[in-house]
Amino acid sequence: MTESKKARSPRKILIFVVAMLLLSGSLRLGSVGIAIASSPEDTEPSTEDGATLECVTDAETQELMALLRERSDRVAEVEATQAQRQKDLVQAEAELLENLNKLEDAETRLAATIQRVDGASSDDVSRLTSVYESMKPKDAALLFEQMNPEFAAGFLAEMSPSAAAGILSGLTAEKAYAISVVLAGRNANAPKI
Template sequence: MKLFKKRKALRKKGGGTVGLIALLLVGSAALRAGSEAGSAYAEATKDQIRETAETPKDPTSKMPGQQTMDRSEMSNLLTALLKREMRVKEQEKKIEMRSKALAVADEEITKRLAALEQAENALRETLSLADGAAEGDLARLTAVYESMKPKDAAALFGAMEPDFAAGFLGRMRPDAAASVMAGLPADMAYAISVILAGRNTKVPKS
């Protein structure tokens, strides 16, 4: 309407053909500008849509299904952790019970070792007393054999085993032992001499 009025005004004023052409050019420019503005708006809209599509999504923003899945996984993880904690506590209780049992066993072993040590000491004292008593008996018996007449002592030693007789003759005084040996049979005296000589060879020399 505005363009039409302008055209009528120009005609009244006598602008003629030149005015009409100018008016048409202005209108064409206006239409071209509007078309270009629409195209630019459309392109801008397309670019915005493309940028929105290409923009990476925030990894923290999740769909409702994904959130439900994460809660399920978290629940499973918590359940597994609780079960593991229970197993660890059970193992700790077992270890504690074993430690207590080992402590009791160690204490019992210590007591038994102490009792065995006491028994060993008592046995050692008893053996020492027995050895002392036996040594005293041997010394007294040797003195008895030394005080006997050589003939009587020889008859007694002849009835002994050579090892047993050699043990007493080795403890006697040399002169008393020689007197007894002289009254023994030759084979008996020889056997006793061999035993005494063998004992002397086993004695370490300094």
């Protein structure tokens, strides 16, 4: 092949491709024109899946916007209420923790006071028991005769057995029996192993 024939071949191909494109374009334009001309004007446009598209008017848009603003205001109001409740809960929790700490401090002070009182009371009972043990049994028996049996039993339980026996022997039979019943029943309800 000569060079002129080689050059003509690509030109011919290029002209052929351009002609095909023009023909294809004109056919497409013609079919679109036919489709537009054949469709009635009052038909609503449709989407690819066949659903009908609706045109929204300005009034409908305004109504929709009003509804959206209303909804947004309600949501903002609820969020504000929730935020206030959250603040209230945090504040109540802080107050509760503060009151709990105060209560724990008061409980600690009360326990210390009770321990001091119990210790003082125990010291007083021990001191008084020592006094009764040092007395002559007849003199102590006169005092114990006047005491309530439960009260007297408390002192006698703290005394040595010999001092308690001396005082019990100086009491009337009824009083000695009442005190003995109290002493014997003190541990009646204690669990047995």
